[in-house]
Amino acid sequence: MDAEKAWTTAEQRQEMSLGLNNMKFQYLHILILLLKNNDSYYELRLRSAREALSLLPSMVSNWSSVYNGVIWYLANPLPLSNHVINN
Numbered sequence: 001m002d003a004e005k006a007w008t009t010a011e012q013r014q015e016m017s018l019g020l021n022n023m024k025f026q027y028l029h030i031l032i033l034l035l036k037n038n039d040s041y042y043e044l045r046l047r048s049a050r051e052a053l054s055l056l057p058s059m060v061s062n063w064s065s066v067y068n069g070v071i072w073y074l075a076n077p078l079p080l081s082n083h084v085i086n087n
Contacts, residue, residue: 021058021059028052
């Protein structure tokens, strides 16, 4: 994103960062779901779940934004949060 600093506004960079964090969260969420039945990946799932949860605050844009990625995840229950809380 550093290359874009010269020709974008702060608001545009914030929105790009929001989109990148959203994609990273989706990747981590899918990784956890795909590996959920494989006990040999327990540590990877746990690290991924913690990282995904740590991304949530950075996924909230200003409320006037067209794109607010966290809303899509709050609308659906997160199976990974239950795992992190219980362990």
